[in-house]
Amino acid sequence: MLPEPPYLAVIFSSVRTTEDDPGYEATAARMEELASREEGYLGLESYRSSDRSGVTISYWKDEASIAKWKANLEHLVAQKLGREKWYASWSIRVARVERSYASE
Amino acid sequence: MLPEPPYLAVIFSSVRTTEDDPGYEATAARMEELASREEGYLGLESYRSSDRSGVTISYWKDEASIAKWKANLEHLVAQKLGREKWYASWSIRVARVERSYASE
Numbered sequence: 001m002l003p004e005p006p007y008l009a010v011i012f013s014s015v016r017t018t019e020d021d022p023g024y025e026a027t028a029a030r031m032e033e034l035a036s037r038e039e040g041y042l043g044l045e046s047y048r049s050s051d052r053s054g055v056t057i058s059y060w061k062d063e064a065s066i067a068k069w070k071a072n073l074e075h076l077v078a079q080k081l082g083r084e085k086w087y088a089s090w091s092i093r094v095a096r097v098e099r100s101y102a103s104e
Numbered sequence: 105m106l107p108e109p110p111y112l113a114v115i116f117s118s119v120r121t122t123e124d125d126p127g128y129e130a131t132a133a134r135m136e137e138l139a140s141r142e143e144g145y146l147g148l149e150s151y152r153s154s155d156r157s158g159v160t161i162s163y164w165k166d167e168a169s170i171a172k173w174k175a176n177l178e179h180l181v182a183q184k185l186g187r188e189k190w191y192a193s194w195s196i197r198v199a200r201v202e203r204s205y206a207s208e
Contacts, residue, residue: 002195009113045159047152047153053149053151054151055149057115057161089208091205091207092206093203095200097115098198100195100196102195
């Protein structure tokens with residue numbers, strides 16, 4: 001069920017400015033859909049707390065697939081809105097998954 | 105504010121069996137406290153959705169610090185309870201953070 005390492009994880013941690021922005025939810029859903037269509041996409045998990053902080057981890061085959069997704073035109077617009085409007089603060093870590101284990 | 109790469113991220117994704125177990129919350133809080141006292145601990149972020157799925161990402165200086173935390177006696181008890189009682193499914197990915205960016 002898990003991809004076979006090595007592959008890459010992009011850990012996007014953020015604090016939203018407000019919870020009351022319907023445009024945010026729609027864009028987040030659209031970005032998930034778009035990302036999942038990119039070559040090299042291996043999965044995504046996303047969570048947010050009631051205190052506005054949250055994390056989205058997306059998994060990718062290699063650096064090329066991350067670079068292509070980062071440069072996606074609709075994604076660029078969303079990134080700009082995120083920086084200017086939706087996020088009070090954010091961080092991105094790019095990490096190489098070296099091993100994994102799972103239940104079952 | 106972010107640690108300087110390279111360092112390690114342990115991505116623990118899980119689905120709980122139920123939300124109604126006070127012992128779980130107490131143990132989770134205790135594990136956060138214990139982990140934060142370990143040498144090589146660099147931070148932790150944890151989130152859970154209303155559908156019982158969630159993720160905890162802990163950050164560590166090196167493999168030795170992860171191994172030491174994994175073998176902590178209280179943590180071993182918690183891991184066993186997690187496998188047998190608290191989690192319907194789980195996965196662990198160990199990843200090396202290669203670069204990071206942040207707002208501000």
